[in-house]
Amino acid sequence: MITCTRRLQFCCGHRIQKHESKCRNLHGHNYVAFFEARADILDRAGRIIDFGVLKQRIGGWIDAEWDHGFVLDAADSIALDAVKLLPGQKIFTVPFPPTAENMASYLLRVVCPQVMADSGVEVFRVTLWETENCYASDQLGGAATAAAPGSGSMRRGGNG
Numbered sequence: 001m002i003t004c005t006r007r008l009q010f011c012c013g014h015r016i017q018k019h020e021s022k023c024r025n026l027h028g029h030n031y032v033a034f035f036e037a038r039a040d041i042l043d044r045a046g047r048i049i050d051f052g053v054l055k056q057r058i059g060g061w062i063d064a065e066w067d068h069g070f071v072l073d074a075a076d077s078i079a080l081d082a083v084k085l086l087p088g089q090k091i092f093t094v095p096f097p098p099t100a101e102n103m104a105s106y107l108l109r110v111v112c113p114q115v116m117a118d119s120g121v122e123v124f125r126v127t128l129w130e131t132e133n134c135y136a137s138d139q140l141g142g143a144a145t146a147a148a149p150g151s152g153s154m155r156r157g158g159n160g
Contacts, residue, residue, distance in 0.1 A: 003124075004047070005036045006054035010067040014098040017076045026070070026079060029130050033062075033107065036125040036139075037116075049121045057115040058107075058123070065090075071098040100136035104128040108138045 013028035035058055039048045069090025072079050083089050096102045104126045112123035125139035 001038060002042070002048065003036050003038045004049065004051070004054075005034050006051050006058070008033050008035065008055065008059045008062060010062050012066045012068065013070040014072060014103075015076065015079050016097050016099060017073060017079065018097065026082065032129040033104075034125075034127040034129075035107075035112065035123050036127075037121050037123050039121045049119065053119070057119070058112060061111055061115050065092050071103065073097050100128050100130040100134065101138070104136050105138040108140065 009030065009032050011028060011030050013026060015026045016023045018024070035054060037048055037054065042048060069092055070079075070083050071092050071094060072083065074080075074093040074095055080091070080093070083091055094102070094106060096106075107128070108123060108126040112126070116123060122140070124141070125137060127135055127137040129135040
């Protein structure tokens with residue numbers, strides 16, 4: 001199987017409401033995401049897709065929705081109320097704790113199918129680095145985990 005991967009970077013804040021340590025506080029990360037794509041056939045130029053198209057479609061969504069904003073659990077009223085005090089603050093709510101695992105799964109299972117529709121390309125794995133030491137991945141076609149917003153196999157790497 002031939003695949004291609006696009007690396008994208010973005011900055012955003014979040015909080016893990018039920019975290020047992022410092023991540024229960026509002027904070028941010030310089031995320032690095034890897035989007036692995038595949039297609040049934042290569043295009044006329046011998047590619048799965050132009051890397052710039054992946055940047056435009058997926059990166060465009062990230063820039064509009066997550067970059068330099070907060071990704072917050074819709075059930076986290078304390079964080080939502082606090083962040084809403086900032087005039088014009090970008091807020092994106094999700095129906096789950098915004099962990100690296102859940103954010104990678106959301107990008108893979110919700111965002112990528114929407115933004116890649118009609119392209120003939122499937123993003124089958126997303127790896128999201130939260131720090132230079134910690135990452136999480138989700139890929140299509142694996143076993144489900146109970147906490148994930150979608151089904152699939154997930155892995156977590158690095159040390160906090």
